[in-house]
Amino acid sequence: MQGQDPADWTIPQDWSSYTPAEHAMWDRLFERQAKMLPGRASPTFLNGLDVLRLSKPGIPDFAELSKRLGRLTGWQVVAVPGLVPDEDFFRHLANRTFVAARFVRAPEQMDYLQEPDIFHDVFGHVPLLANPVFADYMQAYGEGGLRSLRYGAMNRLARLYWYTVEFGLIREEGQLRVYGAGIVSSFGESRFALDDPSPSRIALDLRRVMRTQYRIDDFQQTYFVIDSFEDLLRQTLETDFAPLYAELDGASDLDPGVVLPDDRVFHRGSQIRTAAAGS
Template sequence: MTHAQPAPPEGIANDWTIGQDWASYSPQDHSMWDRLFARQASMLPDRVVPEFIDGLDVLRIARPGIPDFGELSERLMKRTGWQVVAVPGLVPDKVFFEHLANRRFVAGRFIRTPDQIDYLEEPDVFHDVFGHVPLLANPVFADYMQAYGEGGLRAQGLGAIDRLARLYWYTVEFGLIRRDGALRLYGAGIVSSHAESCFALDDPSPHRIDFNLQRLMRTQYRIDDFQQSYFIVDSFEDLLKQTLDTDFAPLYRALEGQSDIAPDVVLPDDHVHHLGTQAHSRRTATSIT
């Protein structure tokens, strides 16, 4: 899921955390954050779930410059008991799950360069903090993230990490939600991307399908292009309830004998909000996992 090296680099704590070293950010680094923030803030209010905007406000992420993780964690702790901790990059699955299970969100401390403004392979501080942290101020979504971490630790012992990774991908990273008769964004991979913030809601290419846990866990996904399918939840409360009410061990066993579903496939029993043309994916050659 994370593809990190198995042991922390020399000088890194066993839990892979490091100091953010906020003072080391250059004016150019802060300027890049402000540029990215302004671009997203101008387009998201009518597209993103309101809880995201509330999180930006209550956590004061909108202030100029890259947020200080210590100050951010202090505000977040008062709201939902979560913290933001810096890591040097991608971390092993077990470390990632343990942090989530203990209400710690791991964030990269570097920020992209101007030539990476629209795409970079490894998540940076803008994706991690702007994309993920605002919803951690929402009590229900914060509980979902902790439940996911606890489920990840159990999934490791059942050999089901790949299945559970798809749940994270299609909810936490690339999820859509139904709100007041319309679709809204909530996945961090979408809200931190200017292009995908438009594509996910407006483009005729992708399928938009109602959330189904078993179906989602069989579905492959794109790792270096826009998604071919997005899954829609009715509410954060329903997402949390399904996670807490599901006994994942028999679910994993049931899925062992079932084939994967390609990301462009629509099944006969899918509840389809929008049947995509898949025009974008036909124009590009991308990787699937």
């Protein structure tokens, strides 16, 4: 692709090339989620939307966004043509760089698209990077990802990313709220994750999560709940992952809908889907 840096897969965002229709699609998606999320999303996420000025009409300019984000936590946002190799993805995170798609979904993809677009990547992920604790977690995850490649354990660590960064819930003031990017950027799943009786909601445990398979083609059968972003970071920094990988190497994978006897369960799901699939 013209303009791509082969060293890190980045490309120019080329913000001036976005059409009025593409800006309008961002605004439609933003307005719909902005109405849905108060009372559902973590206040930390909502605060990130405000301090980064993501409510400004039109697709964000990564250069401007990175300046605001950099002043807060030292992160920046860069454009890539699509999914990047795992090692490069981890290296970007370890260096406080978040890679984001530059394309926005078409109108017929309003409720579902297979590959993450700029709305998922920027609206879903970037607000939490304005929080110093979550920003540190993402950097630690990137550093851990690079180490996991030496142990052939990337699939285990990928599950931790999936069930926290993408589809995590948090318990705040006695209430479950959403923070994972795959939920907060999805009109359907932002309701399903909290309201539907089908999925289970279980306290996060690193070993449990890293044994648990996940769905990529539907809403989740289980959501894992953290007590705080501080606790998530603490668990990640205090865990020696090398012996954990060795321990899990002989452990069987768990079905995404199973509930174990020693799970701390907030809600045992019926596993009967009552909501239409979406993203």
